[in-house]
């Protein structure tokens with residue numbers, strides 16, 4: 001409802017439980033390597049901002065996550081960018097979190113990057129292992145998702161994963177994010193729908 005305060009310590013559980021694959025992938029890369037490259041930080045920082053993580057908590061979260069660097073390096077190289085995403089530096093713009101359309105078409109990731117949309121930007125092998133790792137999808141469920149991806153229907157694939165992983169909350173095939181067939185167009189809408197179902 002926009003009034004819940006999200007803290008740095010809550011991010012891990014919230015993302016693992018409610019986030020779409022693009023954000024789970026950024027989170028697990030950050031956790032595993034202690035780093036994210038520029039566009040990955042940009043995509044994830046704005047997602048966390050819109051999720052309700054206040055800037056002070058974002059700074060705590062990123063400082064903890066970048067576990068291989070000194071405070072000095074963090075303050076010099078990353079603090080500004082994180083605050084910039086919150087509209088507190090430079091031109092002080094209120095940057096919105098990136099929609100799926102923007103993630104799919106802008107700033108195409110290279111081989112070393114972890115930003116982007118896994119449905120569009122991962123190889124079939126990497127996508128399959130990501131689906132198994134993050135959602136425990138069965139081979140049959142994975143085949144269904146991969147068929148949508150092959151046709152270029154990335155949002156359909158993402159929506160179907162939402163449905164499969166919310167079956168316990170009563171979500172059936174074709175019901176989408178809102179029970180009436182809404183498909184995924186924004187990572188934060190995916191998150192909010194998942195979070196709402198958990199409150200019901």
Ligand code: SF4
Pocket residue numbers: 020021022023099100103104116117118119154155158184185186187190
């Ligand atoms: Fe993220 Fe959108 Fe791709 Fe889903 S379809 S993984 S929300 S960019």
